[in-house]
Amino acid sequence: MTYDKFDPEGQKIQLFTPGPVYVPDWILKEFSKPNDTHRCNPYRELHGMVKKKMQKLLHTKDSDILLWTNSGTGIMEACIRNLIGPDDKAIFFPCGAFGERWANMAEECGKNAVVKQIEWGKGVSPEIVKEELSKDKYAVVFITLNETSTGIMNPIWDIGPIVKEHGALLCVDAVSCMAGIDIDVDKWGIDVVLASSQKCFALPPGLSVSSVSEAAFEKAKTVPNRGSYFDFITMKKKSETNETPSTPAIPHLRALNKMLDHILDEEGPENRYKRHAELAAHVREWAKKQGFEVFSEDGYHSNTVVTIRNNLNINVGLWVKKAIEKGFRFVDGYGDLKGKTFRIAAMGEITMAMLDEFLGVITTLLAEVK
């Protein structure tokens, strides 16, 4: 069996990719259950349960939970369309490919935005944010919590209060870390935090989630040309009756409800976050043991994806290909970092035993690609 061709029976390859990730059987089973429609009580009950559990996960009483049938990218655009008014200036702090993509979207949406570029591999320090915010008046601040291209995790817990002091709204991309690290929306002062189903939630792709603060909704009301599908106000109005404006991805919602039960009541959030931190630390140790350097700077290492510098000058593409033949997928560097780095992610339901098996296989293969 080759793992590099479409398999009608389902892809059995084991994923150590930064999303989509390995989905356990008990979640896949949720996807094979019959669904009802979305304009009925059973759906509203499900929607309401998911919202409550998400509020618990994100430690928020003040923010509403919006459930989106689109990838996380869509919510990133929603933040821009809803929160940057015609007379506003926004600021982005990209420290990798996904942060830069977010900043580009502001231009695509015709918004006025300043981009404070952070060198790839470095984190966004609270000091930089403080300095930039003291220079000008910004209505909204956009920061990536976990940058999937560089393996950087930014200290939003320290940055949030600074943003609040300056009276700006704070939008946080947590696509590749929500449910993998603890996020405290109310304490950190986050107005919008967004994530996708196919990362630390260990679901297939097709759903994304966000919390949105009252302040963000109030702001959105004043912003013209928000469009339709990504309009916070329309979403909020429907959310009040536990519905969505258009037909939602019901199978994903059913599965998310199950996963939230698992996280909150079975594994426990603290155990889950500890497991993710240990898995990432283990990958970094393994990398150093092989003679590699970790790409992300100390103090800013991600707990969900590790980006590793190809300082041994091996053939990364060949290594990845050989691993696929053995039934494992990990990934090359992103964009400009292709060949210069590689990435190993342990997200969602990956265990230390699964990680060790995988690292054992690619360690053996390493000799063949040096």
Add this chain to the structure above:
Amino acid sequence: MTYDKFDPEGQKIQLFTPGPVYVPDWILKEFSKPNDTHRCNPYRELHGMVKKKMQKLLHTKDSDILLWTNSGTGIMEACIRNLIGPDDKAIFFPCGAFGERWANMAEECGKNAVVKQIEWGKGVSPEIVKEELSKDKYAVVFITLNETSTGIMNPIWDIGPIVKEHGALLCVDAVSCMAGIDIDVDKWGIDVVLASSQKCFALPPGLSVSSVSEAAFEKAKTVPNRGSYFDFITMKKKSETNETPSTPAIPHLRALNKMLDHILDEEGPENRYKRHAELAAHVREWAKKQGFEVFSEDGYHSNTVVTIRNNLNINVGLWVKKAIEKGFRFVDGYGDLKGKTFRIAAMGEITMAMLDEFLGVITTLLAEVK
């Protein structure tokens, strides 16, 4: 077992709703198979297969197929954002709630649009289109092929050539009829036709599809502020390598591929369209036999959803509720038509035997709600 509460084991209720609809077990099974990522050969193969099969289904050699992880509403907005330029005027021909929603989106997106309202229950005649297009110069024409609120099917096969004569682009909402009636994109002169997974394709919600003509892509290149997620050009560029700009709903794509095999090679498109036409005709006959009147005007009856006038002045809400208790769901009238009409849809994989069983049950219940 009550069918009006969330069931963790899956909703066993039988759906005669205009979407989401009944999903057969062999499609649900596709949803429980493990997935790979979206940046790999197996995904590209799957994506490419789906595109080819969709082109065959829609009879198009000239249009590309775009696969969207959002509900059909998102593509409706995409048509507006991509095709109406700042100096353009567009025209909408709404004949029900979903056509009106589309027209409203143009305003929400800040576009210049004329709305030619058609009375609910009436169809959009080729004559009306001809008359309106002779009055002014329109860049784009928007028409609903199958209006889910009123049960109207509009003759795009006759309207398309008129739109082309006037040099306008034609966008068609086929959300609730694609894969249920024959759509000939190239022959009818359609620039964009869009649909959702949860209607005649008999998939769960979460995916939508469209064909987009070369002329539409060329036009989009000239339109500023198209946004990001719904940008035709970004989608087209990624489609060329059988990918999507952001992570797609992989389970839905896998299932759509399976369903397209079933439609094209097992049931056969002609048989499928004949079955849908027969089911709808059967519902209309049943309605008349009970003393009801069909809401849609003759010559414009939908082949997928029947809207029936409540001329017997029964308690529609109670009737629907009693049917739910028996394990069947059909729906009240939409919006202003609530209580005044009700709707029965037989879409996707519904058979005549299934429909007869359902009609038998609600006929018995009818006596209790008169």
